[in-house]
Amino acid sequence: MRLLGFLARRLGAGALTVLAVATLCFAMLHALPGDPCDFDLGETATAADRAQCHRERHLDRSIPAQYALFLNDLAFHGMGRSSVHHDRTALQEIAEVWPDTAALALCATLVAWLTAIPLALLAATRPGTRTDAAVGVLSLAGMALPSLWIGPMLIGLFCVALPILPFPGPDASGLAALALPSLTLGAGLAGILTRMGRASLREVLKEPYITAARARGLSELEVVVKHALRSALVPLLTVGGAQLSALLGGAVITEKIFDRRGLGSLFLEALQRRDTPVALGCVVVVAATVVLIQLLVDLAYAAVDPRIRVE
Amino acid sequence: MRLNPRAALGLPMVLTFALAALAGPWVAPYASRAIDLAHELDPPSRAHWLGTAENGVDVLSVLLHGARLAGTVSLATVAIALTVGALLGGGAAFVGGRLGGALARLTDAAQSFPSIIVNMAVLAMVTRPGVEHMVLALTVTGWVGYARVARAEVLRLRDREFVTAARALGASPARVFFRHVMPNAAGPLVVQATFGLGAAVLAEASMSFLGLGPGASASWGALLDQGTAHLLRSPRLALIAGSAIAITVLGFNLTGDWLRDRLDPRS
Numbered sequence: 001m002r003l004l005g006f007l008a009r010r011l012g013a014g015a016l017t018v019l020a021v022a023t024l025c026f027a028m029l030h031a032l033p034g035d036p037c038d039f040d041l042g043e044t045a046t047a048a049d050r051a052q053c054h055r056e057r058h059l060d061r062s063i064p065a066q067y068a069l070f071l072n073d074l075a076f077h078g079m080g081r082s083s084v085h086h087d088r089t090a091l092q093e094i095a096e097v098w099p100d101t102a103a104l105a106l107c108a109t110l111v112a113w114l115t116a117i118p119l120a121l122l123a124a125t126r127p128g129t130r131t132d133a134a135v136g137v138l139s140l141a142g143m144a145l146p147s148l149w150i151g152p153m154l155i156g157l158f159c160v161a162l163p164i165l166p167f168p169g170p171d172a173s174g175l176a177a178l179a180l181p182s183l184t185l186g187a188g189l190a191g192i193l194t195r196m197g198r199a200s201l202r203e204v205l206k207e208p209y210i211t212a213a214r215a216r217g218l219s220e221l222e223v224v225v226k227h228a229l230r231s232a233l234v235p236l237l238t239v240g241g242a243q244l245s246a247l248l249g250g251a252v253i254t255e256k257i258f259d260r261r262g263l264g265s266l267f268l269e270a271l272q273r274r275d276t277p278v279a280l281g282c283v284v285v286v287a288a289t290v291v292l293i294q295l296l297v298d299l300a301y302a303a304v305d306p307r308i309r310v311e
Numbered sequence: 312m313r314l315n316p317r318a319a320l321g322l323p324m325v326l327t328f329a330l331a332a333l334a335g336p337w338v339a340p341y342a343s344r345a346i347d348l349a350h351e352l353d354p355p356s357r358a359h360w361l362g363t364a365e366n367g368v369d370v371l372s373v374l375l376h377g378a379r380l381a382g383t384v385s386l387a388t389v390a391i392a393l394t395v396g397a398l399l400g401g402g403a404a405f406v407g408g409r410l411g412g413a414l415a416r417l418t419d420a421a422q423s424f425p426s427i428i429v430n431m432a433v434l435a436m437v438t439r440p441g442v443e444h445m446v447l448a449l450t451v452t453g454w455v456g457y458a459r460v461a462r463a464e465v466l467r468l469r470d471r472e473f474v475t476a477a478r479a480l481g482a483s484p485a486r487v488f489f490r491h492v493m494p495n496a497a498g499p500l501v502v503q504a505t506f507g508l509g510a511a512v513l514a515e516a517s518m519s520f521l522g523l524g525p526g527a528s529a530s531w532g533a534l535l536d537q538g539t540a541h542l543l544r545s546p547r548l549a550l551i552a553g554s555a556i557a558i559t560v561l562g563f564n565l566t567g568d569w570l571r572d573r574l575d576p577r578s
Binding site for chain 2: 017021140141143144145146148149151152153155156160167242245246248249250252253256257264267268271272279282283286287290294
């Protein structure tokens with residue numbers, strides 16, 4: 001019951017947050033100088049065309065009425081019609097690219113965790129050694145080298161110099177096309193996770209219960225993997241959650257480098273075409289995802305660390 | 312005294328960037344958009360040490376002019392974001408109470424939203440973004456990091472003996488804040504600003520790469536955009552532009568890491 005109450009409260013608060021983000025966007029759009037119809041119609045538009053455009057977009061109504069219509073569209077009409085592809089709603093446009101975004105985010109997260117955890121274990125159990133130093137350099141490189149650099153280098157290496165993977169483009173599909181973008185994004189995430197994981201493990205390994213586990217005669221492997229890793233994961237979950245949120249909307253650079261579709265690219269395209277409903281829809285979807293992921297992270301906390309209870 | 316390896320590696324990178332940003336446009340052999348259509352995407356030659364880009368523009372000159380843009384944007388962004396963040400975050404923690412709590416929640420919420428989305432949205436609002444719009448777009452998200460650091464520092468320092476002593480001696484709250492608390496929070500903020508300079512260079516390159524940068528100025532990100540478009544014909548472009556960005560960002564990160572060990576009392 002406690003869990004249900006927790007979920008209800010958090011989802012309610014989350015819905016309010018998303019509404020606040022949507023309202024903020026609406027307010028910002030209306031605070032901007034200029035007529036949104038100017039961009040669609042060009043400079044040669046007649047007064048009649050202009051009035052028609054205003055009527056279609058409800059710009060002739062009062063601000064509160066426009067806000068009500070905006071919320072109505074958002075909730076019940078697929079977040080409003082795209083102002084570029086009039087027969088499609090923003091939600092349809094987003095749903096079309098969502099699988100690509102989710103696949104990339106998931107693969108990049110997988111790459112990051114599968115590299116970071118072994119490296120962190122390796123470094124934390126051998127403090128002050130060369131291995132530790134090497135992992136330190138590697139994680140710093142992962143953190144500091146931008147995907148702007150890693151992406152083109154990987155393409156140059158694996159698609160041009162040593163062509164074992166398909167050159168990125170709209171035709172490339174499947175796992176082969178997902179490998180390099182996931183690696184590009186995953187490297188940066190892995191860098192941060194490795195460094196945090198190492199620090200967190202070092203702290204946990206100093207705890208008395210680890211000494212107790214060793215005293216009971218457990219092997220070092222059991223002590224580290226079964227006892228230390230679990231509590232060391234807790235601080236990493238927050239970072240991992242934030243990274244996942246950032247991946248969903250913020251992979252636009254990697255998407256552009258590898259010529260992939262995705263939420264970030266759709267947002268950029270919508271901004272450049274002044275397709276307000278689609279751009280707003282993207283922001284709302286990203287906000288909702290951020291809220292949901294934070295909720296999942298909090299639930300994962302409670303699952304990993306029995307001292308933490310949801311309430 | 313042995314020089315720390317991170318400083319030995321990072322400081323030269325940062326200094327090279329600073330020098331290029333400072334003197335670049337004066338020493339650049341060509342203007343940043345000197346068009347020479349007969350020599351498009353040429354390999355390096357005596358006339359063009361790093362070859363040419365689209366429209367025969369000299370790559371070395373683009374790099375040098377681009378360093379000026381990256382330097383200007385990052386310095387301005389960090390200066391404004393640091394001031395705003397330190398005052399808001401530090402002030403909120405110093406005042407405490409409901410206002411402080413509300414501001415802390417605001418920074419938490421702002422932190423969790425992907426900043427690149429906000430940067431893109433702000434830049435897309437203007438038809439022809441200039442340097443000042445770029446700085447604005449990066450500041451809108453940039454202040455949050457400083458606010459969090461300042462908040463943590465002020466919470467740590469607020470009830471220390473020397474602060475209580477200053478209060479007991481009759482110093483005004485503003486004097487206690489600016490003369491006693493904030494100077495002691497400076498170390499972690501300087502560390503954060505060092506990382507912030509690298510992050511701003513990267514963010515400027517990213518926005519320019521996406522075509523949202525100040526089109527009137529040469530930019531490393533825009534050069535990289537050309538590079539990825541011509542990756543098959545001339546991989547050199549992407550390599551040069553990407554490396555300029557990567558080395559600069561790496562330099563600031565290495566330097567920040569080194570400074571953290573020296574300046575941050577918590578580490």
